[in-house]
Amino acid sequence: MEGRSRRRGRQKDQLLERGEDVDGISNPSMDSETEAAYQTFSQTEGESSAAEMAEEAAEAEHLVKDLKTRRRQRKKALSKLTSPKEDVAGELKSMRSTSRQRVEDTIREEEMATLSAEETTTAPIPPATEDGLATLPTDESILPTEEEIKATEASKEEAESIERAEAAPSAEPPDTERSTKEQPGTPRAAPTGAEAGSKPFGQSSMRARMKERLAKAKEEAEGEIEKEAREERDRQRSLRAQQPDSRYDAVTEAELERTTEEKQRQLRLRWEKRGQAPPSDKMTYMPTAEEAFDFFTRVWEPEPEEKKDEDKEEEEPKPSTSKTDADEEETEARKEAKKDEDVEKAEDEKPLLDDADYDEEGYGPTAVRRANITSPDKLQEAEDKLLFIPPLIARPASEKVQEQLEPRFLEEEGFYVGVRPAVSARNKNKMENRLLREPDKGKQWFGEDGEMIVFPDPLRPTPSRPPMPEEVEPYLETVFKKAVMREFDSRYIDGVLDGSGRYQLDVDVNSIMFTHHHLFSREHVLATRLTQLFTQYTQRRSKNMVNFLTDKLRALKSSSLHLQEYILGHKGEMSVVDRTNYEKRLQDYKFEIRQTRSVRDREEQMDRSLIKNIIRTWKELRSVREQQHCTNTPVKLQILKETVDKAQDETQWQMDLEDEVEEAREEHADNYARKMLICNEQMEKWEKQQAAKRDAEKKLKTGRRGSKASKASKGSKGSKQGSRTDLQDELGEAEMERYQEILNEEDLPKPDAPEEFDENAARDQIKAKFMSIRRRPGEAKLYPELSNTMTVTPTSDCPRGEQNRREEVSRCKLFVKVLFNNKEVSRTGNRPLSQEFRVTFGQIYNLRIVQWPESIKFQIYETQGLSARFLAELYAAIPEASVTSQSVQLEEMEFSSDEKLEFGHDAVGSGVPFKFDATASILVTLMTSGTISTSVAWGVNEDGQPLVPPVSQSSVTNLFAAMKKMDPLAAIGATGVVNMEKLSKWFQESRLDPNDPANADLIYLLGSRSGESGPREFFRLEQLQEEFDLCSEADFAANRRFQMLSLRDREVAEFRTAKMVPPFEREIPRDAFAEYERKQREEDRQKQIDDLEGVRQAHSRYVQKIREQVIMRFRLASHQKRLEDMVVEEAVPNIAMLGISLMRLSEPRRPLKPLRKERKKVTAQAIKGDEVRILVNIIRATNIPIRKSQSLAAGGTTTRELDRKPTIRNIAGETMVHPYVEVMFQRNTVRTSAGDGPNPSFNEELELPLKAPNDDFSPNALQGVQDYIYLNLFDEVVVDILEDDRERETAVHQRLEKKWLGNIRIPFSTIYLNGKIDGTFRISTPAVLLGYTYDHTQGGGGDADMPMEQSEEITFLSLFITIEPPLIQPEAVKERFDTNEDEKLMQFAERWQEDLQSLHPRRHYKTSVIDVNGKNVFLTRYFKALKPPPEIEGKANETQQNDFAARYVSLIPFVSDSVVFPGLCDIWSTCDQFLQMLAGDEEEHAVLLTNLFLGLGRKAYLLLGSAIPEGTTAYVLTEDSGEYYIWNSATGKRYSVHDNYCPLQSVGCLVNNENVWANVHQYEKPSQMDFNVNSTASWRPFFGRSNPSPGLGSIQPEALIYHSPNKNYVLDLQEKIEQMLKNKIMEWRSRYITRWNRHCTQIMRRLLPKLEENCGCAMEQQDLGELEESFRSYKVSGFPVNVPFVDLNTIVEAVFSTGVHSQETSDIEFALAVYVHGYSNNVLSIWIYVASLVRLR
């Protein structure tokens, strides 16, 4: 029972100390030992006194139980901590082990029983196990306490056990020896070893051993407990603390006992033996003073606890006192140890402060001592003593494991061990080392595997938070954008630059095959021809049209026959309708048969001729081969003959022939019947006519006779009768006339009867046809067969010429350039041309594109040696989106080159006529041509997705765009439509198919409307908005203040200047919007009404449209401020400037030559309304025409009377002319005082106020001013109107009349943009100036080199015009416009221009301009030869043509760009736009004129420069046989370059379609220049050798479309102008009566067209003569005015400015004639001839 319970206890123990139990095998000694212990126990039980044993056992059991409970607790605690799995595993293990244990136990019990005591003695191991426990003092301390318990029992059996031990003496000693030897590893083990050794040595009794075992078991348990509970540790520590004391007690008591015992045993041999061993052990132990020290320090460490321990000690005195005979061995060993300790203690107890020193030096207050230095070594030593620094080295696991010999690794055994938290090895080692130094060697800290016990890593490897979905809402999406420098224009495909799109074009250049090449030999030409013919032949044969048509013919015939039979068979049954139907069908058949036959005949003929051709060519080829004694081509023709049965052929032939003849007959029969019918009809008519004629003739004869009779009777009979007979007569006459008519009627041709069918003729005809197109019967069928089997003669055997040719061919290489959007993107390698004239490239180029493809071009080049020759260029189509490189197939594209090449050798060249042989008569000319097989397709990426750019250019990025997509109205393009009613109405009216899916959107939209079921329900985002509204939308609209504010903000012209808007609505004047609304209405009306000026309106509307477009484009740009607008930085004066101003001081003063100073500009804000004036300084005029002397010229005489030179001057001193200048601007006029003579000097400064629109002097507003400044030159004539000569002495009664002599018209914009105008201008004088002539004796210009005629007719005026104060000029938008040009080109252009500008800052250079689309366009693109208007054909010679072209262009109204596009830079429109707008400034005129000149084949350039008065302008330069002429395109005038009076002041550059030449002359005046652009010294070309022209295409249209003028419109206009002018003149002189001289008007009307014919220049003498003749009695002054047609107002203005009306008298007559000449495209020339006539008295 006891044993079992004990065993159970063991089992429980095992549960806990699994390692131990499980490792039954690993340390069997342990097990066997314990078993032995049981055995002995049980044995002793039997042997010893039962009571004692029971007592002992009970005590032991009690202890064990105590242990057990503790373990259970611990286990519980542990089980909570350890993972369940571990627990289960442990449980299982323990279960298994217990069962095994039991089995073993039973076995062992049996064994033990047999083996008895002997066996037990063989268990000396306990000391070994005790070693481990006893190493530390704590263990030692435990040991005695346990032993104390057993001490009593043990002592009782001492004797017996000794005896027993004696029974087996021989076995034991070596065992113990061994055990000591086995444990020498650690020096510390030595004392315990000794201790242990002493135990069996001392006692050597079974009982003692058993006791030891018990103790050991207890110790184990103790160890466990210590490991477990921390609070227990305190107790342990107290125990530990008390031990020394208790031991001391024990030792003293035991010592006595031991001495007695020892005496008893002294005799024994074993004692001696043993006695020798222990001392040595002790000796090894003793020297370790450190150990001892440690021992003590450890013990004494917890001072305060000592007392407690002492208390405990007192509590537990019994066990210690009851301890009787403690083991002597131990005490012995201890005793010696204690002795040492005592010695040490004694030393320690020495006083710390050495009083001796003090004593030595006396008791003085001070003492001099040495510095108390402890040597570092000592310090180190002391430190070493005091401090414990745990080493960092890892300790072997075996050290850390306690009792077990080896560490167990649970993991290796297959258990799950939790993951340890990661701790650095260094830290771990440190901790382990420290723990190992703990008294219990930290055994409770170490697990069985020798590792520190740790909780498993609490961190989970996976996050415990639920995963968040990663997808981002589209709304929140972000895009990574690169840092951007600039935006690209629309040529780029969207998204490419962000890297989101990748588009690729695959261009495959496969091969080139030449159908003709300049290196072809004659044979090659023929071979190619033969090949071509043969391919044609094979194609035809595969189609086999002849057979098909023959079959068709047969089928048609049979069906027609069938039908015919059917009709015949069922004639009776058929109704009329049916019959006609059938007959119609039959007719159709017949027609079809005829058609098919003719087609078949044609086909047959072609087949035959083809074969003939093939054979002929082959023959030629053979002859050529023979001729040249070699073969160049492998072409070989074989003709297969198929013999045929002649008889069969014959019958077939005959049958066909008959067939056709029959058909012909039938056809003829049909025709015949029809013709017969017609013939009969005609015959009838003819007969009738004949009869009628005959009848008429008869009647006529009789009638004549009758009338004669009546006439005769008329004379004799009275008048009474006469009336009746007259009546009769008349009747008869009428009849007679009728008869006469009948007679006179042309005879109808007598119809010929249709011919009968001539069968023979028809047969012959058909036979002939057959002969020509058909294989004759019996003739063999021929099948040509072409093969490339002919052997080509090796080069060495060829004649010289051929050798050369072949050599050249082999040297010839080809490559192809691929151009994308006109940029070369790749080129193939140079591939040699094969002798067959075939080049294979087989290369595919993948073009990654970022721009929208505009063109894909191939350029074929041929290289021979180093130079490459351009052969041909051809465009490939841009592939559809569906064409990808996977689906594309190679395409053959033909090309040809018009290059001319000729060779010395056998090659035929290209573009050069040649003969096949000397005898051949035909010359052949062939051009190089061939086919290239290529393909272009969209690339495909790895995933097979095509890399095609999206079709729509608009990027759909945001939600709103997508929403727009859903909008059905947007889908049909009617986003703005709000009026649903109208829409639905329209929908109903237009009857769209509701089932058409294209209309689905509309149906959907209107679906609910059809029901008209109340208001539509919308989803409102801002619900309750209306409820919270403060006011309604209508209130907004009605608020005039708001209106005004927003209009002002929109910069509407009327409100732009409204600086202040009243704060209250009531303060706004009622009429504030009147003008604005009127204008709006007008605009609306303008859009609707098409009045007489309609055509003109169309143009102006077009202008308006363009203008709006352009303004829209530029408005934003103009609002953007540049740095200069914001930052005004005045140049800091530097020393150089100072120097200049100092220099100025020293300059000679020239008060008589004042210089104009630069004035400060005034901003628009600083100007008040009436301050701004235009200053006109008129200096002088030269060569003014003079009056014709009254006496001489009685009537109107002209200036042109060259024969009648005004030699006689008025000697009486009467001036020839009193000229003055009147300046008119905005209907304000000022005038100079009248000068004297033809060359007056005025030197007057005139001031004119400038009215800006809306008093807005901002540049924007001023640019829009369209007014002109008219400078009119008048002659002031004093007319004496004194009626009475008697009063002459006393009264002066005169009238001043002004006669218009000419004018200058300067647009305000010119003055404004140039700031000032200074110079001598030519006054435009009318072609005919009645009453005036030029004074040739004085000579205006008087230049010797000028032709007299020219100089004498020109009047000049020197003047200076400026604006005071100077206004700020508008600055052109200096934005860099985007361009479609090549980037490189533009950069080069910029550099080029900068270079030149730095050389000649004053000259005007330009390379690119802005077109109406706001894009930069290179200048040369504007030029292209254009066909002039058709009227030019009437012109005889070149000069006239030129003049006409210039005139045509000059008749297009001139409107400054600044007027059309205010605030914008100079915009150049193309010629078609120009003609469409019918308005433009110098550039447009000049460009058109240049292009027309180019179209006429002249050499013309556009000349950019500056002129007066225009400033920067464009002229045209033409070259005519070395003579250069400058044309002013706006006036149509031509100047020689040597003309000093040419308004052109400086030349900047010349441009035409090829190049731009910049003037780098020393001079810039045209007369000083050389216009030969080839001289590089004076002209620098843009495209030169270094920068070859890329061949820029023109942006001009292919051709100008001219539509002829509308005659009616012209006439209408003419009338209207005349009417209006008459009214106006009458209105202007409303105070007087205005009389019109019709006669004069008539004459003038005749004159005007002639003026137009002569382009307003020359005037025929006799015409003027006529005029003069008619008005001898009048004093006539008048002139024709010629203006281009802009609108009526300008014409009125022009007439008004001449001041014709201002003849302040009533006795004057006026004559006014208007002539409008229309040219193509509504270019109108308007002539107005106004004259005033005063009757001479």
Next chain:
Amino acid sequence: MAEVHVIGQIVGASGFPDHSLFCKWGINTGGAWKILAGLREGQTQVDNPQNHEAAFFGHPIDIHFATKGIQGWPRIHFQVWHQDQFGRNELYGYGFCHIPTSPGTHEIDCPTWRPTGSFMETVSQHFLGGGPQLKNPDLIYSGADRYRLHTIAMGKVHLRLGVILRNFDKFGIEC
């Protein structure tokens, strides 16, 4: 028919990593608002202060609203851009604030933020410039679920706005 007149300026921006900045701004209103005069949006110049910790724009804002109601009170939103030494522009921040509803002069600091991209984007941004931008800039002032957006705080835009209100009292709105 109440009127709101906002006159003021974008004074500047501070607290950004670099101060070579410019700023795009715009004013967003509800449907009841109508602009009578002035510009609804604009862009300042680039200010590159040499020795200041802030960029100064002094960009005028002058806009005159008429409104039917007070819903959708105008708010002003910003995009602050940075111009680096190569002249390239990159986004530095978004921000928005309401226009004050009380009359008088107001000093407003509008904090800005910028979306953060992925790690790679951040690296690329560090070396190459550029940066993630909102695909839909309306998000700046709309109250969508922005919590998923990862952003970094950037600096502040300083505004000085004078607000003039008119006729609100007529409709019983006290300002």
